Amino acid sequence: MKNELGFFPTPYEDEDFRSLTYRYHIRSGNLNITKTIEELFNIKTHRLAHFPRNLDYLAERLPEKLFLTTDYFIANHTLLALFLPFLSLDEREKILVEFRCASDRSEIGTRLLSPIVSTLVRYCPTCLIEDFERFRECYIHRVHQYNFVTVCPVHRFNLVTHCPKCGAPLSDSFGRFILMEPTCSCGHYLGDGRRVEVESPTQIQLFNEQLARDVKFVIDNVDKLNVEIFKEKMLRLYSHKGYLASQGMFINTKFSKGFLGLFSEEMLQTVGxxxxxxxxxxxxxxxxxxxxxxxxxxxxxxxxxxxxxxxxFISSEFTTSPFGAGPWSCKNTYCPDYNRFVIQGIKVVLTKKLNIFLESLLVLAVA
Structure with a gap:
């Protein structure tokens, strides 16, 4: 049994793990962040990484009264929450092993960071003020740290990485300092940088706000979402919207025209x-x-x-298919039920032959 830590900060809602580590650091009395990282994770590095490693080492040493586990940290306080629902079980396990255990060489950063995660910490000015008023300290909100999230999904204000008055950075890429008060290093109050609400927001503003809300929805529901749900919903919507031909092939031209018609060049450029x-x-x-x-x-x-x-998308319910509604007639000439409507259900098979995403559908008879 490893030595139990004397204390550990209680996590705030949607708090980035870097923020949790830093709040422990300033309370610990350690002279530098390197000592704190080694103390918490048994890893020697001078950088507070976007993705933590060796979380099992920390979880085993936390005060029992906190009831905090590695899985809890990953789902609620790491940036991995946006990635997990889109990964297969095999890919999930490969990545989770690196979070749970220590390794001399981690591939998490190179596989996931670019172009998804912001290099510098992003803050919502209103979140800074509200957090300080409520907790007497500020913290990093996880949902703000993805590159394509440019506004706060709650307050709709633009996120900032530098002081609007003097240009001083509000963090560094190594995590050696993080805001604990709503002021920059020069003492400027960051609440003055809030955007004034407009009566008629532009299409780009609405686009960015919806994207921020959707990212928040995914990370808030990481335990309820998975790639199989996405596949099943997507296939049904393909068919319902008319993007799936009767033979199971995807009508790419039609989809491309509609997709690029909805999202303008300017909208897409704002998210890279x-x-x-x-x-x-x-x-x-x-x-x-x-x-x-x-x-x-x-x-x-x-x-x-x-x-x-x-x-x-997740709540959508459609029963349509490229073959129409059942029951369907059997087309197997060797079957005694040939041309009789005996097929009651279908099983969808997704393939990628000849670079066709949805290449075939398999219809199965039900006894």
Whole structure:
């Protein structure tokens, strides 16, 4: 049994794990962050990484009264929450092993960070003020730290990485300092940088706000979502929206025209996407849930296009299929039920032959 820690901060709602570590650091009396990281994770590094490692080592040493586990930290306080629902079980386990255990060489950063996670910590000015008033300290909100989230999903204010008055950075990429008060290093009050509400927001503002809300929905429901749910919902919506041909092939041209018609070039540029890149085989890039690490932004935009929001996508219920409503007649000439309507259900098989995402559907007879 490892020596139990004398204390550990109680996590705040949606608090990034870097913030938790830093709050422990300033209470510990350690002279530098390197000592704190070694103390908590048994890892020697001078950098407070975006993705923590060796969480099992920490969880085993936490005061029992906190009831905090590795799985709890991963789901509620790490940036991995946006990635997990889109990964296959095998990919999930490979990545989770690196979070739970220590390793000399981690591939988490190179596989997941770019272009998803912001290098510098992002803050909502109103969150800073409200958190300080409530807790007497500020903390990093996890939902703000993804590159394509440019506004706060709660307050709708633009996120900041530097002081609007003097340009001083509000953090560094090594995590050696994090805001604990709503002021920059020069003493400027960050609450003055809040955006004034406008009566008629632009389409780009509405686009960014919806995207922020959808990211929040995914990370808040990480334990309820998985890639199989996404596949099943996507296939039904393909068919319902008329993007699936009767033989099971995806109508890419139709989807591409509609998708790029909804999301303008300017909208896509604000989140680092290029319409020229997307115009080629749009469906495969946006909607191919193959369970491997991809750009989650594209998947989220695909859900928004089909159902206006990720929440709407998940709650959608359609029973349509490329073959219409059942029952269906048997087309096997060797079957005694040939041409009789005996097939009561279908099983969908997703393949990727010849670069076709949805290449075939298998119809099964039900006894």
């Amino acid at each position: 996407l290029d319409s020229i890149y997307l115009s080629n085989r749009t469906a495969l890039k946006v909607l191919n849930f193959n369970g491997r690490p991809k750009n989650q932004l594209l998947h989220i935009l695909g859900m928004e296009y089909l159902s206006q929001s990720v929440k709407g």
